[in-house]
Amino acid sequence: MSNLAQLFFDAASLGGLYAMAALGIALIFGVMKLVNFAHGEYIAFCVFALIVPSTDAVAVMFLGKAPALILIPVILGLGAAIAVASEYVVFRHLRKADPVAMMIASFALGFVIRNALLATYGGRPKAVSLWPGLNTPVDIAGASVPLLQLIVILSTLLVVTGLALLLKKSRIGLEMRAAAENFTMARLLGVRANRVITGAFALSGALAAAVALIMVTQTGVADVRMGGQIMLVAFIATVLGGLGSLPGAVAAGFLVGIVSVVLQAWLPLEARPFRDAFLYTLVIVCLLVRPQGLFVPASAKPRV
Amino acid sequence: MSKLGVFDIAVRYGKVPAVNDLTLHVDEGERVFVSGPNGAGKSSLLKAISGAAATSHGRIELDGDLLTGRPPEAIARLGISMVPEGRDIFGSLTVEENLRVGTGLRRDAEAVEEDIAEIYANFPILGERRAAAAGALSGGQQQMLAIGRALMTNPKLIMVDEPSLGLAPKIVDQVYDTLCTLQEDRGLTLLIVEQSSLRAARVGGRMVLMRGGRIVGEGNAADMVDRDALAAAYFGQSPEKTETAT
Amino acid sequence: MRSQHATNRLASYSTPLILAVLLVGLVVLVAVFGDRSLARTAAETLVRVTLVVSLWIFVGNSGVISFGHAGYMAIGAYCSAWLTLKPQSKALFLPDLPEWLMQAQWHVLPAAIAGGLLAAFIALLSGAAILRLSGIAASIATFAFLAIVNTVYSNWEGVTGATSSVVGLPRYVDHWVALGWAVAAIVAANVYANSASGLALRATREDEVAARASGINMYRHRLLSLVISGFFTGVSGALLGHSIGVLNPDSFYLGITFISLAMLVIGGIGSLSGAVVGVLLLSVLIELLVRAEQGISINETQLALPSGSQEILIGIAMIVVLIVRPNGLTAGKEFKLKPQWLRQSRLVGAKSTN
Numbered sequence: 001m002s003n004l005a006q007l008f009f010d011a012a013s014l015g016g017l018y019a020m021a022a023l024g025i026a027l028i029f030g031v032m033k034l035v036n037f038a039h040g041e042y043i044a045f046c047v048f049a050l051i052v053p054s055t056d057a058v059a060v061m062f063l064g065k066a067p068a069l070i071l072i073p074v075i076l077g078l079g080a081a082i083a084v085a086s087e088y089v090v091f092r093h094l095r096k097a098d099p100v101a102m103m104i105a106s107f108a109l110g111f112v113i114r115n116a117l118l119a120t121y122g123g124r125p126k127a128v129s130l131w132p133g134l135n136t137p138v139d140i141a142g143a144s145v146p147l148l149q150l151i152v153i154l155s156t157l158l159v160v161t162g163l164a165l166l167l168k169k170s171r172i173g174l175e176m177r178a179a180a181e182n183f184t185m186a187r188l189l190g191v192r193a194n195r196v197i198t199g200a201f202a203l204s205g206a207l208a209a210a211v212a213l214i215m216v217t218q219t220g221v222a223d224v225r226m227g228g229q230i231m232l233v234a235f236i237a238t239v240l241g242g243l244g245s246l247p248g249a250v251a252a253g254f255l256v257g258i259v260s261v262v263l264q265a266w267l268p269l270e271a272r273p274f275r276d277a278f279l280y281t282l283v284i285v286c287l288l289v290r291p292q293g294l295f296v297p298a299s300a301k302p303r304v
Numbered sequence: 305m306s307k308l309g310v311f312d313i314a315v316r317y318g319k320v321p322a323v324n325d326l327t328l329h330v331d332e333g334e335r336v337f338v339s340g341p342n343g344a345g346k347s348s349l350l351k352a353i354s355g356a357a358a359t360s361h362g363r364i365e366l367d368g369d370l371l372t373g374r375p376p377e378a379i380a381r382l383g384i385s386m387v388p389e390g391r392d393i394f395g396s397l398t399v400e401e402n403l404r405v406g407t408g409l410r411r412d413a414e415a416v417e418e419d420i421a422e423i424y425a426n427f428p429i430l431g432e433r434r435a436a437a438a439g440a441l442s443g444g445q446q447q448m449l450a451i452g453r454a455l456m457t458n459p460k461l462i463m464v465d466e467p468s469l470g471l472a473p474k475i476v477d478q479v480y481d482t483l484c485t486l487q488e489d490r491g492l493t494l495l496i497v498e499q500s501s502l503r504a505a506r507v508g509g510r511m512v513l514m515r516g517g518r519i520v521g522e523g524n525a526a527d528m529v530d531r532d533a534l535a536a537a538y539f540g541q542s543p544e545k546t547e548t549a550t
Numbered sequence: 551m552r553s554q555h556a557t558n559r560l561a562s563y564s565t566p567l568i569l570a571v572l573l574v575g576l577v578v579l580v581a582v583f584g585d586r587s588l589a590r591t592a593a594e595t596l597v598r599v600t601l602v603v604s605l606w607i608f609v610g611n612s613g614v615i616s617f618g619h620a621g622y623m624a625i626g627a628y629c630s631a632w633l634t635l636k637p638q639s640k641a642l643f644l645p646d647l648p649e650w651l652m653q654a655q656w657h658v659l660p661a662a663i664a665g666g667l668l669a670a671f672i673a674l675l676s677g678a679a680i681l682r683l684s685g686i687a688a689s690i691a692t693f694a695f696l697a698i699v700n701t702v703y704s705n706w707e708g709v710t711g712a713t714s715s716v717v718g719l720p721r722y723v724d725h726w727v728a729l730g731w732a733v734a735a736i737v738a739a740n741v742y743a744n745s746a747s748g749l750a751l752r753a754t755r756e757d758e759v760a761a762r763a764s765g766i767n768m769y770r771h772r773l774l775s776l777v778i779s780g781f782f783t784g785v786s787g788a789l790l791g792h793s794i795g796v797l798n799p800d801s802f803y804l805g806i807t808f809i810s811l812a813m814l815v816i817g818g819i820g821s822l823s824g825a826v827v828g829v830l831l832l833s834v835l836i837e838l839l840v841r842a843e844q845g846i847s848i849n850e851t852q853l854a855l856p857s858g859s860q861e862i863l864i865g866i867a868m869i870v871v872l873i874v875r876p877n878g879l880t881a882g883k884e885f886k887l888k889p890q891w892l893r894q895s896r897l898v899g900a901k902s903t904n
Contacts, residue, residue, distance in 0.1 A: 094872065094873060097876050100613065103615060103686065104615060104868070105869050105873075111861060115858045115865070116858070119859070228804065235690045236694055239691070243687060274706075276698070277697075277702050281698060284676075284679050284680065284694060287679075291684070
């Protein structure tokens with residue numbers, strides 16, 4: 001029983017993390033049909049913003065020293081800033097290009113950010129201890145759950161409901177949803193393209209920053225590669241959820257997290273290193289059955 | 305000075321010209337029908353005016369303000385609204401949300417609410433289904449919603465592209481009744497693409513005939529139903545020629 | 551008199567000839583005037599030509615971006631290593647290989663071909679699944695495929711050596727061997743592009759929906775191009791392994807995916823000539839940047855670019871090309887003999903026989 005509870009908390013917190021990352025990808029895809037390969041690098045950028053630039057193995061806290069109340073908004077703002085900046089510098093000039101060109105450009109941009117980080121911080125993963133107290137276990141329903149897991153689950157719920165409210169109730173949210181469905185029509189009704197796109201990038205970047213904070217607290221490591229892996233999962237979740245569908249991205253993010261945790265628990269020991277291979281193969285099989293995504297009505301035509 | 309002035313514009317898609325040397329003036333409060341065969345460039349003309357398609361030559365003005373080169377959202381802010389072909393309703397948004405998308409440019413919050421109430425009064429079915437997904441509406445209801453949505457930007461000029469497309473004749477009557485009433489109430493200027501010149505004649509107004517990206521005939525819609533003028537547009541003779549021939 | 555159509559066709563077959571002459575010319579120059587390090591650079595560049603041309607066979611014709619080709623490369627490279635390594639070193643580093651593979655000691659050429667065939671087979675399997683998706687979704691799935699291959703090869707200790715490198719591969723790939731394969735890939739790419747399947751596939755590139763509506767079985771053509779592309783990509787992997795002598799799963803991951811896509815995009819995805827031009831241009835740029843990172847002395851002051859600036863500058867170059875010249879430097883055009891010339895020469899030939 002306690003094992004099951006443990007599994008539940010693991011799945012919920014990992015799923016939440018994936019859902020947040022997937023939302024970041026889906027938001028931008030929805031508004032401008034861009035598959036943003038730089039998203040993982042936004043995450044890595046936010047992680048490294050916590051520490052002093054140096055190539056030493058042990059990280060010295062920089063922004064990470066600030067108290068949480070200041071740190072969290074600053075990092076979220078930083079994530080939003082780099083995303084908005086990348087839109088301004090790169091993607092704005094590709095508005096009329098086809099989605100494939102934008103996708104390749106984002107891949108190149110991600111590579112640039114990644115190598116800039118490598119050049120500044122070196123390639124070795126660094127130990128970072130941000131809020132170590134949060135890893136103290138708490139007993140719930142017979143399972144010993146690190147406080148952080150609870151916080152992750154709660155903050156995911158918070159972020160997802162917050163975003164849902166924002167999209168549903170605010171002016172910019174309405175404009176984003178309209179733009180995601182038919183950008184030209186929205187503009188014909190006076191919706192400002194730049195405002196909507198900048199808004200989407202800012203939200204997406206802030207989500208990347210939230211993911212970064214959670215990952216760094218959980219793993220205690222700053223590694224340039226950490227963004228890439230979660231970005232891949234997020235991509236998969238957005239495709240599984242139906243490209244462009246925000247609720248689909250959240251649901252698929254949770255699903256991938258759950259399957260991933262279950263595989264980790266049930267796979268025989270010698271097969272565990274291959275967990276991701278099993279996971280991605282499962283995903284490809286899923287897509288074979290439902291190419292338009294799991295959470296999209298079968299009648300809907302693929303949007304890309 | 306005319307309300308809308310289109311001066312010698314050209315629109316091309318790649319190397320294919322869609323509109324050529326087209327000049328058109330629309331006066332305030334006027335109702336103008338654009339008619340002509342498929343591929344005549346009617347929709348391209350509306351797209352050029354709304355900013356959805358770029359012009360490669362010429363200029364377009366509204367009340368003397370230059371529209372050419374401005375993005376669609378800026379043109380919408382100057383007072384042009386569009387009911388596109390196929391309606392382009394936001395299917396995943398609710399009916400009321402569809403109406404509110406176009407209110408972002410307005411600063412008169414009370415008037416916005418009054419306008420919404422008025423649209424619901426004019427189209428009770430939209431009021432009943434205000435919280436339903438717009439994609440679930442019937443074709444006729446969607447056309448009404450598209451017209452209501454276009455009104456919400458508080459425009460001076462509304463352009464309607466093929467309002468009768470895919471609708472039953474009875475519904476089309478209703479759509480035109482509504483458009484005409486709205487025009488009278490609000491002093492709107494209307495520019496309507498309508499394939500059926502009979503329909504245009506019945507509704508009344510000025511009619512412009514297009515063919516091959518150019519205007520080939522112009523006059524009172526009722527007079528234009530005259531067979532010769534139509535034949536000219538559809539079969540390729542210019543109206544002057546037919547006149548001299550007869 | 552030859553018809554217009556036939557002359558045009560002949561002209562399109564002149565593309566691989568021009569490209570091959572260009573490459574042969576470069577290699578001869580290097581062989582005559584170059585030193586050893588230049589010869590190595592030439593070999594590396596030609597392996598990249600093989601890779602990028604293989605990538606083009608799929609991407610250039612289908613318009614679907616693949617992030618998964620580094621995976622096919624890894625498959626070809628490791629397959630060739632299994633077949634050519636000495637049994638003693640296999641017993642030491644790769645103890646879990648099946649017995650027949652353990653004892654295998656193939657000649658390098660059939661081993662490279664076997665690597666290509668295995669990669670082609672995996673391309674068939676993976677493509678059968680991935681290519682059912684539409685464009686962008688398929689691209690993401692190819693990325694997942696790359697991750698699958700990387701996960702497997704980085705963890706399958708007894709068969710791939712996992713993250714510890716496989717060493718001791720016979721280093722037989724010099725600039726001549728690489729030239730042979732590069733030319734073979736170029737010819738195959740041209741033949742495929744001008745085949746019925748290649749032409750049909752390129753018709754789908756602009757508009758999937760319209761092509762589908764006109765009855766083109768896009769799925770089958772995409773799969774065929776991926777299999778051919780997979781074969782040569784696998785071979786290019788084998789060549790890479792046998793030119794540096796060391797294999798590591800991470801040398802077939804994001805770095806090479808990025809650089810091969812950058813070459814393709816900068817040269818121009820739309821044409822085979824673009825693929826080759828992109829490789830040559832970027833290889834020169836990389837070489838210059840690597841030297842600049844090592845440092846240049848001017849008037850006793852040591853100037854050096856910080857390390858990593860190579861990747862950063864290439865990334866920026868790629869973005870700039872995408873913005874300024876979205877169709878790449880060649881803008882989708884091929885190098886080819888002008889049809890008029892072909893007709894002219896034909897006329898001259900006809901006269902002389904009279």
